[in-house]
Amino acid sequence: MNTTQARNDGPPAIALQDIIAHAKEYGFVFPSSEIYDGLQAVYDYGQNGVELKNNLKTLWWKAMTQLHDNVVGIDAAIFMHPLTWKASGHVDSFNDPMIDNRDSKKRYRADQLIELKAEDYEKAGDPDRGQALRNELGRLQSADDMEGLRNLIIAEGIKDPVSGTANWTEVRQFNLMFSTQVGSVAEDASLIYLRPETAQGIFVNFLNVQKTGRMKVPFGIAQIGKAFRNEIVARQFTFRMREFEQMEMQFFVRPGTEMEWYERWRDTRMKFHQALGLPAEKLKFHIHEKLAHYANAAVDIEYEFPFGFREMEGIHSRTDFDLKSHQELSKKKQQYFDNDIDEATGKPYGNYIPYVVETSVGADRLFLATFCNAFTKETVGEGDQQKERTYLKLHPALAPVKAAVFPLVRKDGLPEKAEAIVKSLRSEFRVIYEERDAIGKRYTRQDLIGTPFCIAVDYQTLEDDTVTIRYRDTTEQIRIPISELKARIGHEVSMERILEQL
Ligand code: ATP
Secondary structure (H helix, E strand, C coil), X not given: CCCCECCXXXXXXXXXXXXXXXXXXXXXXXXXXXXXXXXXXXXXXXXXXXXXXXXXXXXXXXXXXXXXCCEEECCCCCECCCHHHHHCCHHHHCEEEEEEEXXXXXXXXXXXXXXXXXXXXXXXXXXXXXHHHHXXXXXXXXXXXXXXXXXXXXHCCCCCCCCCCCCECCCEEEECCCEEEXXXXXXXXXXXXXXXXXXXXXXXXXXXXXXXXXXXXXXXXXXXXXXXXXXXXXXXXXXXXXXXXXXXXXXXXXXXXXXXXXXXXXXXXXXXXXXXXXXXXXXXXXXXXXXXXXXXEEEEEEEEECCEEEEEEEEEEEECHHHHHHHHHHCCCCCEEEEEEECCCCEEEEEECCEEEEEEEEHHHHHHHXXXXXXXXXXXXXXXXXXXXXXXXXXXXXXXXXXXXXXXXXXXXXXXXXXXXXXXXXXXXXXXXXXXXXXXXXXXXHHHHCCCEEEEECHHHHHHCEEXXXXXXXXXXXXXXXXXXXXXXXXXHCXXXXXXXX
């Protein structure tokens, strides 16, 4: 199967199908409940995937809470009082416009069909027409004009890619929240939602944390947790899932200072992605021109996935919208007393509802970006010896396994020596023992899961307590004393090396 296409300028493009296949074959991501043919847009992380994802989450957590004295974490419940979602606006307006094709019976997001058409104009060298179409889409969405969206789809001659027809239904709004019942008796049960974002768990705990932590504005609250959205069109692997994980931080600031903090967090977050090893040219800012009702500025950090530049993280200046709505609906004051002196009046700033700058990144999208970026196919060797080598070029701090230890043969005391090395390293980092197959095959297996170091124990080891250590990216092997392994590998795989850049 030829799934990679040559580009004129640089390495071959990676196809999403290659990524999905590799992720499954090497224990990173499996389709959910696969024995029943899977559940659309739901995925499970396997033995290597969970390690990589946990490393990303730990790095985010440390970058947010450990590197900033004024950011603390919480872990709020997934279920929340239903009024939370009324206050946040999700009950009334967390909708996407959907449209069905009567021939293929497929469902689409009307806005995405129009976006794709605009992209087609741009690709065909007519950016003005593309922009005009986007402007019209924005206007119709702001006006909640579903009939207008349908008319635009018809006028643009947009056809269903499956049936090839324009036999479209009406456009309808579809709420993306999942609901369920809470309560043991049917009559007493009440409708609750699976949270569609983690942010609201932070807002409703704003005063709890501020008071018990004696926090002074500006300060932030960070959280990692599951969120659920009944996405209409859920494709593109872990990019758009119905159950996913968010890493969000709400930063509470004095009104009037939000733009300064917005710019600071925007730049801090971009630096984070680059420190993880995502190349600057594959990352870009996308400033929102059309703002959500609660925002006064918003920008996405986009990554160039195999299907193009797409949102990975959103940084939003959310004003006092959420806290104010919670105050109104709960009738509980959400104010903060600021006793710093306002130079303009010579008096304390006093009581106010803080403004909020939010940073929100999907753990699964960051995982996918990291995985795609690490997936490397290279041709090595000369002449008839040429062959293709596939490996995951993960930052050593992110790799699921940091080192694998191999005895050259399964006899003469080499396995025991190798096992002793594993034992001496495993309290520091994740290290595995591997003795099956020829040593070349063992190296290949570790390359495929991104293990940065392989340690081989041979007969010389028994004589002088040295081993060879092989570097994944260069395949270079050097001989070093066993006593140096811990310091050498420990330094390379430490998260500190990433955090120090921030
Ligand atoms: P999109 O426009 O792609 O649907 P969004 O603007 O609705 O995303 P936000 O509400 O800003 O996304 O959510 C913050 C982050 O949560 C996103 O940047 C993304 O990384 C992640 N995210 C949102 N929806 C999903 C999803 N269905 N699957 C995986 N991650 C998601």
